[in-house]
Amino acid sequence: MGDNLIWPKNLGTVFRGAWPTTAAAKMLAQCKDRVSLVRNFRNRVFHHEPAWKRFGVLNEQQAVVHLHEKIGKIIELISWLSPEKIDLLDKSGVIRTACRACSVAEIERFKYQAKTSTINSMSKLLKVADAASVSNEVVKIAIYGKRKAVYIMQPA
Template structure:
């Protein structure tokens, strides 16, 4: 974006308060760099949002599978309606004559139940919209599960749903067998209890990241860093946490995610080079002949990098499409006309 562009309306529409976070985290010299960085955050949000969407679907289906296989139900019953849980002492209530306070559901149990009730209503509403308002059909378990919020699957990992005595029929740890192909490595006593809590905290952290994206906040805001290189490190750590959760759910899911085009895109975006691209700080490489183009390809072979190039009156960029492959495949895009360069050696 040229520096002479009038950003007055952009500042009003996005709001100075929202843009303040960008100023505090990066050394921004002008409005062009500011909105370039804002655009970078939008691109990062899109890529991360897609990854988190995949993880959310996998997680809820994995835990749903655990519920179906761990909780005994009768016809027309769903496992989440029969889920055993521990009560907790109501600290705000007065004790009875024996000095004992009443036992109540924990906030996590209530939130889990409310989340499923909300999902059930939503599924029923969609069913009526599809079949007619007078339909007597009830939503299926899969239809209900698909309408749940991400928070539901954090709540069900709470200790209220855990009991080491398998005869009591609690979801955890029996459900580990169906929900998680791998579990976090722990030491000491009560390993299965620890593993549940580690998974719960990981889901909570990822849900916080997801909410930040959903509310159009800077993705890097939660890293705690206010320096470009440290912010990149913080984002990489967050992404690694998401990837680790996919491994706990299923090593196959983990392999699929790590080798997906989505991860390639994230590696490209989460880099100082791409931030510099967004803020117009990287020099454009002049491609004057085929050799100089091949030199750019060679440089990009081992990095997830988008290189800005110019050739005569054309401007554009090149990037590697599949770094992990033995086949050197690149794409080049120009402003006009569009040119694709495949398998240049």
């Protein structure tokens, strides 16, 4: 690659993060592949095709692993471009939320198969909230007072 060509000349300006390789040509090839992967995945999602489908995905656990691989590759591409953006996505909870949305627990919840935790004390509520936060899961809770009230508790 010639030093005066647009990409070799500006590669360090555009890709400010840690590079997976030191060779400009290899970096460009990897970026091209990663952008293509992200674009194809985005098109699949936005055209309402199942995001989890892939050859060899036979069950929910494999689908979740596949989706987490996609999330990881998207995060890696963003980190090549701007490590600051990864910090922002992390601090705002976007990455944690994406990982939570792509979980077996969420699949169970949307199939109405998740269990409901009965809350009868403040200590039980704190215990359930802490467990939901640690496991990064949305929890369905039922509180009994004058009448039964059902809530969805989601960690931030």
